[in-house]
Amino acid sequence: MVYGKMRLVYAFILMMGVLCLYFSMETFKELPFVFKKGHGEFLQLPDIDCKQKPPFLVLLVTSSHKQLVARMAIRKTWGRETEVRGQHVRTFFLLGISDSTDEMDAIAQEIEQYHDIIQKDFKDVYFNLTLKTMMGMEWVHHFCPQATFVMKTDSDMFVNVGYLTELLLKKNKTSRFFTGYIKPNDFPIRQKFNKWFVSKYEYPWDRYPPFCSGTGYVFSSDVASQVHNVSETVPFLKLEDVFVGLCLAKLRIRPEELDTRQTFFPGGLRFSVCRFRKIVACHHVKPLDLVTYWQELENSQEHDCPAV
Ligand SMILES: *[C@@H]1O[C@H](CO)[C@@H](O)[C@H](O)[C@H]1NC(C)=O
Numbered sequence: 001m002v003y004g005k006m007r008l009v010y011a012f013i014l015m016m017g018v019l020c021l022y023f024s025m026e027t028f029k030e031l032p033f034v035f036k037k038g039h040g041e042f043l044q045l046p047d048i049d050c051k052q053k054p055p056f057l058v059l060l061v062t063s064s065h066k067q068l069v070a071r072m073a074i075r076k077t078w079g080r081e082t083e084v085r086g087q088h089v090r091t092f093f094l095l096g097i098s099d100s101t102d103e104m105d106a107i108a109q110e111i112e113q114y115h116d117i118i119q120k121d122f123k124d125v126y127f128n129l130t131l132k133t134m135m136g137m138e139w140v141h142h143f144c145p146q147a148t149f150v151m152k153t154d155s156d157m158f159v160n161v162g163y164l165t166e167l168l169l170k171k172n173k174t175s176r177f178f179t180g181y182i183k184p185n186d187f188p189i190r191q192k193f194n195k196w197f198v199s200k201y202e203y204p205w206d207r208y209p210p211f212c213s214g215t216g217y218v219f220s221s222d223v224a225s226q227v228h229n230v231s232e233t234v235p236f237l238k239l240e241d242v243f244v245g246l247c248l249a250k251l252r253i254r255p256e257e258l259d260t261r262q263t264f265f266p267g268g269l270r271f272s273v274c275r276f277r278k279i280v281a282c283h284h285v286k287p288l289d290l291v292t293y294w295q296e297l298e299n300s301q302e303h304d305c306p307a308v
């Protein structure tokens with residue numbers, strides 16, 4: 001009698017176990033964090049015909065609706081450059097959509113005037129930055145594979161387009177090339193309330209593959225197509241720079257240095273004319289400072305700086 005009861009209990013436990021296993025497998029089967037490449041429509045395309053006149057370098061700047069002042073400063077400074085060291089260069093802004101009709105109207109006017117915005121119909125919020133970056137990759141893949149190089153950068157950056165062009169010409173590596181401020185050994189932050197928190201469910205491993213700081217990285221345009229291509233096959237992360245790093249690892253493309261000296265400064269750098277002549281990118285630059293730096297650089301002469 002007691003023996004029969006025990007058998008029932010065992011059978012019950014076994015059944016619960018099988019159910020648990022089944023449900024846990026169900027949740028893994030339906031990983032919610034998978035990127036759908038090519039999802040959504042392009043709402044705006046910039047005014048460029050890459051087939052007609054292939055650019056040497058396209059700069060794609062992640063921006064948001066509220067950052068009009070930053071966009072204007074970029075349009076007046078490094079974004080204005082179109083002929084650099086004899087090479088064709090263009091700068092465009094990456095944008096999503098806003099809930100506010102005022103903001104959408106303002107952008108429509110801006111587009112009418114400058115034709116330099118790439119926009120898709122995803123919600124423009126910080127944690128959709130990966131979607132914004134992947135929109136840039138998709139745009140290069142579909143509309144501008146003729147470009148030689150692409151830079152992805154941010155709205156609060158100083159970019160020395162001239163020096164970047166010079167280094168890219170010198171490097172002369174036009175396929176499977178990826179450079180920037182390399183983070184070779186970064187790891188996921190597991191503290192729940194950190195801005196960059198990544199759960200073990202999203203990313204179970206203890207290390208990220210090498211990636212470049214999202215403040216500014218540069219690559220040969222074939223990389224855009226290849227990253228776009230593999231983007232559905234790696235875990236989706238809202239950290240866009242790590243996500244691109246996962247794609248690169250899958251493609252076996254290793255980020256490499258652009259120069260023997262440091263040229264990307266994601267942590268910022270104090271301005272001096274001679275220092276900023278020999279860097280590619282610097283973070284934490286306010287719009288007004290950007291305009292001032294640019295004027296000082298334009299008013300200075302090469303020979304004012306010591307040769308190095
Ligand atoms: C990102 O955009 C999509 C599409 O518009 C939206 O459904 C989603 O809620 C957005 N993500 C966040 C974190 O708001």
Ligand SMILES: *[C@@H]1O[C@H](CO)[C@@H](O)[C@H](O)[C@H]1NC(C)=O
Nearest residue numbers: 168169170171172173174175
């Ligand atoms: C760039 O590399 C190619 C081969 O990859 C070579 O033919 C060409 O001469 C190089 N150009 C310069 C300027 O070094």
Ligand SMILES: *[C@@H]1O[C@H](CO)[C@@H](O)[C@H](O)[C@H]1NC(C)=O
Nearest residue numbers: 222224225226227228229230
């Ligand atoms: C995309 O991936 C498929 C298979 O994974 C491959 O055959 C194809 O060549 C890739 N295309 C590009 C542009 O890398």
